[in-house]
Amino acid sequence: MTELLVTGGQVLRPDMTVERADVLVDQSSGDIVAVESPGELAGDDELDASDGLVVPGLVNAHTHVAMTLLRGYADDKPLDAWLQEDIWPVEGELTPEDVRVGAELGLVEMVKSGTTALSDMYFHVDEIAAAVEQAGVRAVLGHTAVTVGKDEEGAREDVRQSLETARDLDGAADGRISTTFQPHSLTTVGEEYLREYVPEADAAGLPIHLHANETTDEVEPLVEEHGIRPLEYADDVGLLAEDTFLAHCVHVDETEIDLLAETGTGVAHCPASNMKLASGMAPVQRLLDAGVTVGIGTDGAASNNDLDMFDEMRDAAMVGKLAADDASAVAAETVVEMATENGAELLGIDSGRIEPGANADLAVLSLDAPRLTPAHDLVSHLAYAATGSDVRHTVCDGEVLMRDRDVTVFDEDAVRERAQAHADALVDRASN
Ligand SMILES: N[C@@H](CCSC[C@H]1O[C@@H](n2cnc3c(=O)[nH]cnc32)[C@H](O)[C@@H]1O)C(=O)O
Ligand SMILES: [Zn+2]
Incomplete structure (x- = not known):
């Protein structure tokens, strides 16, 4: 048994208090084994957390990690035009290797900003899984699957592939990878396919992840067609359940919030994407008050445009206050819980808390930056002042993925160079 001691720092505990403590990690099981006062524990190897704060690894509850290749490619448009005019045409040119390279770039960015788990939606998923395996993080x-604009056979094949991928990849990378069945959204997958395949996903025990109620343009046609709200329709086709989580949920009314709470359906809130595409402001405090589990996601890098969960916490707090017209809404502790414990709950992983028995997924922040001085309240700093570049070390499943800002799992420069080359070639192909 090899034990790693994270020593000399302060530690954020699950009750949101901060104390001076050392954290002992069993690297073979990948668990935290002890959190004790300084000087009481010893390990085979040490990670220096002096002048630092040990926090749970952040959980990015909704992203499209390979979309880093499209970062800055098309900005300043609303969702529908952005997807149809810019993103989908270029995505049509993406090769499996592009997806691999884009995923590697996104994962390097995540490791460098203290994210240790992500929930991803994309295609060429074997390539993403290979990148996740190398990165050492956890991923769902x-x-x-998209069925609109496809013939019956193509549509069916896409949905089947979603089921098959979820069955096949579950448990990969020594259990760091799990899976979801993924209809893209309530408007991009036809009702007949949802009615046929959602029960199949349930029977196979597969959790479900989809986009829902992101824009009013998406809500209105559903209301017109079915005469009920989108999430009532989602419930009717069997999509709302304990192991389902929905990205966005910007435009949800009281009935829909109650439905989410009653069914135990979770929400991945994506504040930066919602602001950038002017999709709207999700009623996050109302969702939380109703008892809905809300995590935080960056969405893809083309609608954000970074994958830094510290930025995302701050955005979630800010837009949550605006949406509630209440400065006390979506408070600092709340966003930190959303980005850690709540995200872990959505992803179905025992991470998001620094406590014996939990997964050893953690980040150590350096507290000596001017922007983190003075230290009145470190939870406030996590929510409002820290950025991903304050992260000194990142650990997942007991393994050190970044030590003193040196990423150990990838050659960072090589990943960046490959990404630039692939992005250039991609845009060339798309414009011809
Ligand atoms: N386009 C593929 C499969 C979709 S993968 C997931 C998709 O979600 C897209 N996406 C990224 N951000 C958003 C968002 O905010 N809302 C809806 N879709 C998004 C992303 O560009 C990607 O195409 C097909 O037709 O078979
Ligand atoms: Zn998305």
């Missing part, structure tokens, strides 16, 4: 992966 899946093939995203």
Whole structure:
């Protein structure tokens, strides 16, 4: 048994208090084994957390990690035009290797900003899984199915592939990878396919992840067609359940919030994407008050445009206050819980808390930056002042993925160079 001692720092505990403590990690099981006062524990190897704060690894509850290749490619448009005019045409040119390279770039960015788990929606998922395996993080992966604009056979094949990918990849990378069945959204997958395949996903025990109620343009046609709210329709086709979580939920009314709470359906809130695409402001405090589990996601890098969960916490707090017209809404502790414990709950992983028995997924922040001085309240700093570049070390499943800002799992420069080359070639192909 090899034990790693994270020593000399302060530690954020699950009750949101901060104390001076050392954290002992069993690297073979990948668990935290002890959190004790300084000087009481010893390990085979040490990670220096002096002048630092040990926090749970952040959980990015909704992203499209390979979309880093499209970062800055098309900005300043609303969702529908952005997807149809810019993103989908270029995505049509993406090769499996592009997806691999884009995923590697996104994962390097995540490791460098203290994210240790992600929930991803994309295609060429084997490539994303290979990148996740190398990165050492945890991921919930899946093939995203779209049926609109496809003939019956193509549509069916896409949905089947979503089911198959979820069955096949579950448990990969020594259990660091799990999966979801992924209809893209309530408007991009036809009702007949949802009615046929959602029961199949349930029977196979597969959790479900989809986009829902992101824009009013998406809500209105559903209301017109079915005469009920989108999430009532989602419930009717069997999509709302304990192991389902929905990205966005910007435009949800009281009935829909109650439905989410009653069914135990979770929400991945994506504040930066919602602001950038002017999709709207999710009623996050109302969702939380109703008892809905809300995590935080960056969405893809093309609608954010970074994958830094510290930025995302701050955005979630800010837009949550605006949406509630109440400065006390979505408070600092709340966003930190959303980005850690709540995200872990959505992903179905025992991470998000620094406590014996939990997964050893953690980040150590350096507290000596001017922007983190003075130290009145470190939870406030996590929510409002820290950025991903304050992260000194990142650990997942007991393994050190970044030590003193040196990423150990990838050659960072090589990943960046490959990404630039692949992105250039991709845009060339798309414009021809
Ligand atoms: N386009 C593929 C499968 C979709 S993968 C997941 C998709 O979600 C897209 N996406 C990214 N951000 C958003 C968002 O905010 N809302 C809806 N879709 C998004 C992303 O560009 C990607 O195409 C097909 O037709 O078979
Ligand atoms: Zn998305």
